[in-house]
């Protein structure tokens with residue numbers, strides 16, 4: 001049922017008429033997120049400017065049992081901010097203030113809609129460092145990062161968003177505001193509620209403020225790129241680097257298809273006669289960085305690297321990092337629909353998993369480019385397809401089923417950083433098991449009894 005005129009006028013009362021969109025042409029940009037082939041017009045879009053707005057919108061929605069889909073920048077890759085029919089899309093991008101930078105405690109308090117890049121820049125300007133760097137960081141919001149527990153290229157050494165969240169302000173579906181966490185380095189009072197909301201994909205509450213941890217900025221950094229004739233050689237080089245007790249801040253790979261697409265797109269001068277490219281970055285004290293870079297070069301050489309390029313300065317380092325950062329955009333140019341996945345396996349199984357993806361693509365006659373976080377065992381098989389071709393889309397689905405099953409068989413997970421949303425909901429029960437599914441449903445029922453927040457995302461109300 002479309003949203004009643006009374007609901008729209010109540011929403012206009014709460015946030016101001018200019019912050020409520022209802023015209024079909026205004027709703028279209030909010031009818032999808034970064035996930036391919038998923039679209040649904042919402043009932044309306046509401047922009048909140050403060051926590052009180054969020055509280056009142058949720059109270060209204062809860063009383064009227066209207067679904068609410070919380071949205072940051074809509075870059076999600078599992079359909080988390082995809083509207084459900086006749087829902088209110090609650091968009092938080094106008095809550096984008098940095099409220100406090102506390103140098104004594106190394107924390108930053110921000111509103112939820114601030115971009116990851118703005119946080120990173122503000123930390124940098126203060127001589128500090130906010131490490132999580134999802135590929136979408138120029139536009140993704142901190143709220144979205146927390147809701148998805150996003151990773152990034154520096155995850156291997158520095159961890160993911162969760163490791164930098166010290167506190168959260170969350171509005172529950174009832175409208176009640178809950179603060180969890182604080183500036184204390186140690187705090188074990190009660191359950192770690194903030195950890196429940198991190199990665200909850202907008203299903204349990206709306207995050208309105210985030211208290212972030214900052215760390216000292218590394219004094220030096222070195223960037224290297226090595227190419228290999230075989231993926232196994234690159235994987236072995238990674239194993240050797242870790243065995244040498246080096247934890248680089250970045251250890252990323254591209255496969256042959258991705259290398260070709262990136263070179264075509266970014267013209268970096270990458271060699272094309274290779275099957276794998278490894279981007280390696282180490283940071284820290286200058287002497288340690290020099291030593292680690294030399295050891296990584298040695299590991300690459302020992303494993304038969306065809307070419308090794310060491311960046312001479314920051315500009316060249318940024319250019320080499322572009323090879324990895326532009327992988328998705330470069331692949332997306334090649335076909336009308338790009339479906340990016342993110343299975344993760346134990347590091348030791350990564351080369352086997354990459355080979356498996358290639359074999360599945362061949363079996364189903366599909367084009368695939370694979371890249372990802374080699375140091376984390378997190379790979380992004382990206383199918384280059386066309387959603388208008390139903391028969392091909394069916395083959396893509398079949399291919400993914402096999403890939404997820406193999407990831408689970410190898411001790412991996414169906415998503416390392418993009419979340420479940422709607423895209424992977426059918427795979428979650430097999431991965432999580434009965435007991436975990438039951439407890440997750442019970443938690444949802446306690447916090448969101450009317451199931452207004454992102455209903456039908458992650459799992460259905462009943463099994």
Ligand SMILES: Cc1cc2nc3c(=O)[nH]c(=O)nc-3n(C[C@H](O)[C@H](O)[C@H](O)COP(=O)(O)OP(=O)(O)OC[C@H]3O[C@@H](n4cnc5c(N)ncnc54)[C@H](O)[C@@H]3O)c2cc1C
Pocket residue numbers: 033034069070071072073074075076077079080081092112133134135136139140141142143144145146147148149150151152153201202203205206207208328329417418454
């Ligand atoms: C080119 C590209 C590169 C990417 N690279 C990475 C990467 O390297 N690592 C990675 O982890 N992800 C990556 N992503 C995925 C995506 O950018 C992240 O999941 C990001 O955190 C989403 O932020 P957003 O603001 O766009 O959130 P949205 O897409 O708007 O929302 C994502 C989910 O979070 C919920 N949500 C959003 N804000 C809130 C809030 N304030 N309170 C409660 N729930 C909320 C939504 O309901 C939805 O379920 C990439 C995406 C693209 C398109």
